[in-house]
Amino acid sequence: MTQGPFPATRFRRARSSAALRALTCENTLSTGDLIWPVFVRDGVGVQEEVPSMPGVFRRSVDLIAEAAQEAESLGIPAICLFPYTDPALKTEDCAEAWNPENLSNRATRAIKAAAPGIAVMTDVALDPYNINGHDGFVVDGEIVNDDTVEALVKQALSQAEAGADIIGPSDMMDGRIGALRDALEGAGHKNVCLMSYSAKYASAFYGPFRDAVGASGALKGDKATYQMNPANAAEALRLVERDLSEGADMVMVKPGMPYLDICRQVKDAFGAPTYAYQVSGEYAMLKGAALNGWVDGTKVMMESLLAFKRAGCDGILTYFAPEAARLLRQG
Numbered sequence: 665m666t667q668g669p670f671p672a673t674r675f676r677r678a679r680s681s682a683a684l685r686a687l688t689c690e691n692t693l694s695t696g697d698l699i700w701p702v703f704v705r706d707g708v709g710v711q712e713e714v715p716s717m718p719g720v721f722r723r724s725v726d727l728i729a730e731a732a733q734e735a736e737s738l739g740i741p742a743i744c745l746f747p748y749t750d751p752a753l754k755t756e757d758c759a760e761a762w763n764p765e766n767l768s769n770r771a772t773r774a775i776k777a778a779a780p781g782i783a784v785m786t787d788v789a790l791d792p793y794n795i796n797g798h799d800g801f802v803v804d805g806e807i808v809n810d811d812t813v814e815a816l817v818k819q820a821l822s823q824a825e826a827g828a829d830i831i832g833p834s835d836m837m838d839g840r841i842g843a844l845r846d847a848l849e850g851a852g853h854k855n856v857c858l859m860s861y862s863a864k865y866a867s868a869f870y871g872p873f874r875d876a877v878g879a880s881g882a883l884k885g886d887k888a889t890y891q892m893n894p895a896n897a898a899e900a901l902r903l904v905e906r907d908l909s910e911g912a913d914m915v916m917v918k919p920g921m922p923y924l925d926i927c928r929q930v931k932d933a934f935g936a937p938t939y940a941y942q943v944s945g946e947y948a949m950l951k952g953a954a955l956n957g958w959v960d961g962t963k964v965m966m967e968s969l970l971a972f973k974r975a976g977c978d979g980i981l982t983y984f985a986p987e988a989a990r991l992l993r994q995g
């Protein structure tokens with residue numbers, strides 16, 4: 665025991681004033697911890713709210729560039745792009761995924777021109793382009809692994825060519841990190857980071873996101889043959905180890921709040937840069953309750969984000985990024 669019995673020890677002493685609480689504070693959230701996921705759509709000057717995510721918009725490329733400038737001025741270090749693809753461009757071969765002129769690549773170039781200081785993160789997975797709504801190719805009802813990885817390599821190379829700083833494979837195919845790293849090195853993209861969605865669970869918390877990118881209608885079946893079983897924890901550590909060994913620079917746990925135990929275990933086991941994705945369903949829960957007046961929206965937002973820091977995360981992908989950054993700026 666390192667502490668004496670009551671009253672020698674009174675934990676309330678260190679909580680008795682704001683000054684003492686500040687001195688004994690163990691974790692802090694700063695704007696530098698935030699990655700802002702945004703939805704890109706076609707058009708010019710268009711911005712439409714995602715119905716299941718109040719306060720979150722699909723923006724045309726020009727408005728994405730403006731949003732990136734705002735994010736940069738707020739001190740947010742990275743923005744993460746998700747395209748809302750025209751259903752007419754969704755095919756079985758997913759060729760739009762590596763079109764240099766697709767929405768994601770156009771948005772990357774626009775952000776790089778408008779806000780060169782912000783890092784652009786892109787998503788590697790076929791679901792926004794797949795007529796079947798899956799992250800991989802579907803052959804006779806099976807989501808095939810190895811052919812999908814070849815397509816993911818083409819997709820990632822087109823993103824790196826467009827100027828992506830961080831590539832985020834969210835597809836959960838086996839062997840993709842090694843294949844992506846080899847391809848990036850081979851093409852001379854030595855400083856493009858891979859943030860692997862290493863421990864990505866098959867979660868119902870992704871529902872509003874699938875609405876936001878227009879994948880809900882397309883998706884046939886579920887993603888349980890490639891995303892993780894929510895019952896598993898040891899497997900998450902094996903996945904992270906595998907991805908780090910194949911060349912991931914950063915690893916991610918997703919969803920966030922229901923999986924903070926996994927964040928902590930990953931950080932403790934490997935010490936690698938570790939991130940969590942506070943996903944669309946988590947945002948919708950907190951925002952929905954706040955809009956109904958059932959919780960204090962600002963407070964639950966900041967408390968939920970701080971919880972990721974306490975769990976060992978180096979950063980958080982969150983739809984709250986600009987709102988939280990504005991508050992942090994006010995101090």
Ligand code: PBG
Nearest residue numbers: 789791834869870873943944945
């Ligand atoms: C798909 C992808 C998903 C999310 C990010 N990339 C959804 C899914 O796996 O079906 C979810 C993000 C969120 O819910 O906010 N590659």
